Amino acid sequence: MNSELATHPHRRYNILTGEWVLVSPHRNKRPWQGKTEQSSKKVKISFDENCYLCPTNTRINGVQNEDYKNTFVFTNDFGALLEDTPLFNYKEGLLKAEGENGVCKVICFSPNHSVTIPDMEVSDLVKVMETWQQEFVTLGADPNINYVQIFENKGAIMGCSNPHPHGQIWAQHSVPTEIIKKTASQKAYFEKNNLSLMQTYIDQEINENKRIICQNDSFVTLVPFWAVWPYEAMIVPKRKMANINELTSNEKEHFAQQLKLLTQKYDALFDTSFPYSSGFHQSPTDGNVYDEWHWHMSFYPPLLRSATVKKFMVGYELFAMAQRDVTPEYAAEQLKSL
Numbered sequence: 001m002n003s004e005l006a007t008h009p010h011r012r013y014n015i016l017t018g019e020w021v022l023v024s025p026h027r028n029k030r031p032w033q034g035k036t037e038q039s040s041k042k043v044k045i046s047f048d049e050n051c052y053l054c055p056t057n058t059r060i061n062g063v064q065n066e067d068y069k070n071t072f073v074f075t076n077d078f079g080a081l082l083e084d085t086p087l088f089n090y091k092e093g094l095l096k097a098e099g100e101n102g103v104c105k106v107i108c109f110s111p112n113h114s115v116t117i118p119d120m121e122v123s124d125l126v127k128v129m130e131t132w133q134q135e136f137v138t139l140g141a142d143p144n145i146n147y148v149q150i151f152e153n154k155g156a157i158m159g160c161s162n163p164h165p166h167g168q169i170w171a172q173h174s175v176p177t178e179i180i181k182k183t184a185s186q187k188a189y190f191e192k193n194n195l196s197l198m199q200t201y202i203d204q205e206i207n208e209n210k211r212i213i214c215q216n217d218s219f220v221t222l223v224p225f226w227a228v229w230p231y232e233a234m235i236v237p238k239r240k241m242a243n244i245n246e247l248t249s250n251e252k253e254h255f256a257q258q259l260k261l262l263t264q265k266y267d268a269l270f271d272t273s274f275p276y277s278s279g280f281h282q283s284p285t286d287g288n289v290y291d292e293w294h295w296h297m298s299f300y301p302p303l304l305r306s307a308t309v310k311k312f313m314v315g316y317e318l319f320a321m322a323q324r325d326v327t328p329e330y331a332a333e334q335l336k337s338l
Contacts, residue, residue: 001321002286003008003100004026005023005025005327005329006159006329007025007237008025008026008063009022009023009025009026012225012226012328013226014198014224015185015189016181016182016184016185016186016197016198017181017182018181018184019177019321019322020226020321020322021226021227021228021321021322021323021324022321022322023318023323023324023325023326023327023328024323024324024325024328025326025330027203027325028299030324034337036169038039039333040059041165042114042116042119042273043113043114043163044114045113045114046112046113046114047112047113048113048164050066051076051113051162051163051164052162052164053072053162053164054111054164054243055066055067055068055072055111056114059077059315060077061077062331063077066114066128067268068108068111069111070110070111070124071107071108071109071110071128071130071131072076072108072111073103073105073106073107073135073169073196074105074123075103075104075106075166075333076104076105076106076182078179079103079104079105081100081101081102081170081171081172081338082101082102082103082127083101083102083103084182085097085099085100085101086099086150087099087100087173093169095314100172100173100174101144101172101173102144102145102169102171102172102173103145103166103171104137104138104168104169104170104171105169105170106166106167106168106169107128107131107132107135107166107167107168107169107277108164108165108166109124109128109165109166109167110124110165110174111220112165112297112334113163113164113165115156115165116153116165116236116262116263116267116273117152117165117259117260117263118260118263118264118266118319119283120165120260122253122256122257122260123256125256125259126252126256127252127254127257128256129244130252131174131254132150132244132280133166133167133230133247134247135148135169136148136149136150136243136244136251136285138287139169139171140171140285141285142171143287144173145169145172145173145285146171146172146173146174146175146247146284146285146286147172147174147175147176147178147179147281147284147285147286148170148171148277148285149169149170149171149172149279149280150168150169151168151169151170151278151279151280152166152167152168152274152275152276152277152278152279153279154273154274154276154277154278155273155274155275155276156275157277157278157302157310158276160275162338164225165208165264167278170234171178172202173315175284175305178281179284180283183280183284183290183292183293184193185197185282186198186292187292189202189292190291190292191292194284196240196294197292197294198236198240198296199238199240199256199292199294200267202220204235205220205222205225206220210222210329211225211332212332213233213248213262213265213332213335214227214258214261214262214265214336215238215258215260216254216257216319217238217254218237218238218239218250218251218254218255219235219237219238219251219255219257219258220235220236220238221233221234221235221236221258221261221262221330222234222236223328223330223331223332223335225328226328227324227328227331228300228322229300229301229302229311229324230301230302230305230311230324230325230326230331231266231269231301231303231331231334231335232299232300232301232328232331233262233298233299233304233335234296234297234298234299235258235293235296235297235299236261236294236296236297237251237255237294237296237326239251240294241281241294241295242290242291242293242295243282243283243295244280244295246323247271254299257288259297259323262299265335265336265338266301266335268338269303269334269335269338270303270305270306270307272303274303274309275302275303276299276300276301276302277296277299277301277303278297278298278299278300278303279295279298280296281295281296281297281298282295285296292299304325304326305326311324
C-alpha cells in the first residue's frame with residue numbers, strides 16, 4: 001500500500017455517497033482508559049420459554065408464534081412505520097413535514113435460540129436469503145411501498161433487544177436518504193460510462209487485492225476503501241444486479257458461503273460473538289427502471305481493538321465528518337488471515 005496512506009492522516013472519498021472520511025492511522029497506538037464493554041458470549045440454549053421469538057411462545061401482544069422449523073416472519077408488534085398512517089403534508093414557512101406509512105416486519109433466522117449466522121449451515125442461510133427475496137418481492141409489489149430495507153442488528157451493544165437470531169424489514173412509502181445518495185452516484189457514473197460503478201470498483205479491488213477478505217465465483221467480500229467503522233465490510237455480487245431477487249440458485253448458495261465466512265471471521269477476530277449492524281442496499285421498488293443499481297450488503301461493527309473497546313461516533317464525527325484510526329487495509333488483512 002502507498003506508505004503515505006498507511007502512516008499519515010488523510011481523507012478518503014466514498015464514491016457511493018459523495019462523502020469523505022478522515023483516516024488517522026497514527027492514533028491506533030493511543031492508550032485507552034475510557035469506557036469498556038462486556039465481552040459478548042453466545043447463548044447456549046436452543047429454546048427459551050421467556051423469549052418472545054422462540055417457536056410457540058406468546059409475544060407481548062398475546063399472539064402465539066408458529067411452531068416454525070426454518071425462518072419465521074411476522075409484522076413487528078412495535079413497528080416504527082404503520083400501514084394506516086395518512087400521507088399528509090405540512091408546510092409552515094421554512095418548516096416542512098409529511099406523513100410516512102409502511103410496514104415493519106421481524107424475520108427469525110432459525111428456531112434455535114442459541115445460533116447466530118456464523119453458526120448456521122449454508123443450506124439454512126440459503127433459506128434466509130430466499131425469505132429476504134420473498135419479502136422484498138411481496139412488499140415491493142405494493143404500489144404504496146417504494147423502498148424495502150432489510151437489515152440486522154446483532155448484539156446488545158447495537159441496541160438489539162432480543163438475543164434470538166433475527167433481523168428486520170422496514171418497507172416504506174418514501175425512498176430513504178442513503179438510497180437517494182447512492183442512486184444519484186451510480187446513475188451519474190452509469191450515464192457517463194455505460195458501466196456499473198460498483199462493478200468497476202470491485203474489479204479494481206480484486207486487481208489490487210489490498211482490501212479483499214474472501215471471494216468465490218459469484219461474490220467478493222471486502223473492506224471498502226472509504227470504510228468508516230473499524231472492521232466495516234461489504235459483500236458484493238460480481239455480476240451486476242439491481243436487487244436480490246435477480247440471484248440464481250447457485251448465486252444464493254455462494255452468497256450464503258460468503259455471509260457465513262465473514263461472520264465466522266468476525267467472531268474469531270476478538271473471540272466474541274461479534275456485534276454489528278448489517279443491511280442490504282438495492283434498487284427502489286417504485287416502478288422505475290434502475291439500470292445503474294448494483295446491490296450490496298454492508299456490515300458496520302463497532303468494536304475497535306478488542307471485544308471490550310468500541311468505536312464511539314462522538315465529537316468530531318458528530319459535528320464535522322466521519323473519522324477512523326485503523327486503516328481499511330489493516331482491517332482487511334486482519335480478517336483475511338483468520
